[in-house]
């Protein structure tokens with residue numbers, strides 16, 4: 001008899017914290033409990049999550065950016081069921097997948113200056129492929145990457161990760177990886193000058209902190225790469241597939257990278273998949289002889305469920321005009337947040353494109369607020385943002401995240417299907433929470449005191 005997945009979930013979902021404490025990552029359980037995020041979601045539909053009480057939440061996190069179409073989109077479900085119902089041959093290995101051919105064709109139709117696709121199973125695996133392809137194509141050892149970059153956590157990707165928190169304890173990492181500050185063309189020029197750099201890997205908009213490039217940065221960077229024979233690798237794993245209001249974020253700056261990396265949303269959130277699109281000559285350097293036909297790859301890449309998820313994603317992005325919706329709703333939300341920045345001294349900056357938005361908080365001017373801010377930050381840098389995301393969840397049912405370790409930026413990465421009513425909901429929730437954070441003493445700073453005490457106690461233990 002088949003496993004009754006729905007029945008099993010219903011029977012055991014109440015045990016999830018106990019199961020994870022016992023068998024999985026206990027620290028994650030502690031984190032969720034400490035910040036009061038220990039909801040027990042029972043169902044996901046579109047941009048909404050539902051808990052045991054039937055309470056509806058608006059998801060501004062999208063599973064770290066995978067649910068561009070929302071959860072359980074009917075077209076995605078149909079496509080995935082279709083694969084199983086068709087009893088396709090799938091992963092014969094000594095055969096070629098028709099669905100992979102069609103997905104590659106459709107992806108390249110959207111990126112017409114590139115000619116080949118390599119499929120992987122996740123974002124980090126796609127990054128690994130890019131690093132290997134860059135070395136193989138150029139015969140050079142080095143990779144340049146940016147401070148604060150995030151490209152994944154496997155060893156190659158970790159070696160080009162610009163956040164010491166992730167790297168610490170795992171060394172030694174790949175040699176010949178050189179860090180440069182984001183948005184600094186002079187530093188990039190210096191790093192490329194040795195002419196030993198195979199690739200420059202960069203997120204067009206950095207996910208950690210939602211940092212935008214200066215207007216001339218990406219065009220300047222690609223020009224420097226061309227001059228020094230270094231390949232320009234655009235990591236669009238988070239920004240791609242409509243997230244920023246264009247199919248690729250690089251389109252905002254009119255550049256044509258040598259490699260474009262996609263993953264996250266391509267999966268529909270349901271079947272992991274990554275795709276590296278590149279130039280034919282680069283691909284040909286890797287797969288250069290018959291006996292090297294499988295020199296890079298992995299067992300599950302190009303599996304039919306993943307390919308179908310990718311095809312359904314591309315289909316829904318255009319049939320529901322989701323890229324246009326991301327652009328429109330993003331413009332609206334940015335305007336709303338900029339108005340808040342003008343009203344509230346704690347809001348320092350508002351950044352973003354499409355539905356990738358960062359709201360940055362910073363030290364206020366007024367004395368009482370400033371004193372409270374300093375106390376909180378002395379306990380733990382970035383703790384202030386918890387005063388925003390916790391009540392967003394508990395009081396306004398908005399699931400949002402802080403954009404990285406020690407960050408003062410709250411990030412919004414909602415499904416691209418959000419409606420005007422959802423934008424109203426976001427505006428109401430953020431406005432109320434930010435307004436409350438300006439009241440000292442008040443409930444927000446009472447929570448702050450508690451969090452600071454917890455942080456100090458954790459440090460002492």
Ligand SMILES: Cc1ncc(COP(=O)(O)O)c(C=O)c1O
Pocket residue numbers: 064122123124125127150151152153203207235236237238239263264
């Ligand atoms: C820009 C970027 N690259 C790569 C990755 C790694 O993707 P994955 O978590 O699927 O390995 C991420 C994940 O957040 C990302 O944001």
